[in-house]
Amino acid sequence: STTIGVLAVQGDVREHLHALQACGAHAVPVRRPEELAPLHGLVVPGGESTTMDKLVRAFGLQEPLRERIADGLPVYGSCAGMIMLADRVLDGRPDQQTLGGLDITVRRNAFGRQVDSFEGEVHVEGLDAPYHAVFIRAPWVEETGPGVRVLSRVEGGPAAGRIVAVTQGALLATSFHPEVTGDTRVHRLFVQIVRSRS
Numbered sequence: 001s002t003t004i005g006v007l008a009v010q011g012d013v014r015e016h017l018h019a020l021q022a023c024g025a026h027a028v029p030v031r032r033p034e035e036l037a038p039l040h041g042l043v044v045p046g047g048e049s050t051t052m053d054k055l056v057r058a059f060g061l062q063e064p065l066r067e068r069i070a071d072g073l074p075v076y077g078s079c080a081g082m083i084m085l086a087d088r089v090l091d092g093r094p095d096q097q098t099l100g101g102l103d104i105t106v107r108r109n110a111f112g113r114q115v116d117s118f119e120g121e122v123h124v125e126g127l128d129a130p131y132h133a134v135f136i137r138a139p140w141v142e143e144t145g146p147g148v149r150v151l152s153r154v155e156g157g158p159a160a161g162r163i164v165a166v167t168q169g170a171l172l173a174t175s176f177h178p179e180v181t182g183d184t185r186v187h188r189l190f191v192q193i194v195r196s197r198s
């Protein structure tokens with residue numbers, strides 16, 4: 001079967017485990033470097049990227065994760081997870097580091113700090129019908145490198161046109177939180193990426 005880890009140092013780990021299980025994957029929380037070995041894929045959840053970064057470094061996970069990503073491990077990052085996968089961060093903490101891998105520049109809390117969260121329908125390339133996206137202090141993608149494919153943009157309001165889902169190689173990232181809606185289509189998309197690569 002397909003074993004997919006959820007980085008479990010901080011953030012909404014349990015919701016991702018449930019969504020992955022609903023997609024037929026064997027989902028396991030990951031906290032230690034040695035737990036990376038059996039994985040066919042990994043989810044980096046939403047949460048707080050500055051805290052996640054500190055814990056990833058404290059637990060000795062940064063280098064092993066960077067190596068697996070460079071090796072082609074499929075990774076899906078949601079919200080703070082998107083920030084963790086980004087090569088460049090705007091409005092980050094001065095000492096903030098990421099795992100990187102995605103040739104994108106993200107802006108943290110991009111939709112405005114006063115707008116804590118909002119929801120809306122978005123079209124996601126690869127999904128048959130619009131997706132109800134929940135944004136919580138979300139980043140957006142401000143720049144993409146040539147290898148990055150844009151999968152979704154905000155469709156109305158002041159942030160119209162902003163990029164909120166991307167893919168590059170085996171990496172997938174969304175600004176929004178598909179683990180909180182009960183709609184598992186984004187997780188299915190990721191499980192397909194994992195299966196096609198393992």
Ligand code: GLN
Nearest residue numbers: 046047048049079080137
């Ligand atoms: N604002 C958070 C950060 O910068 C992300 C929010 C989230 O993951 N819901 O990490």
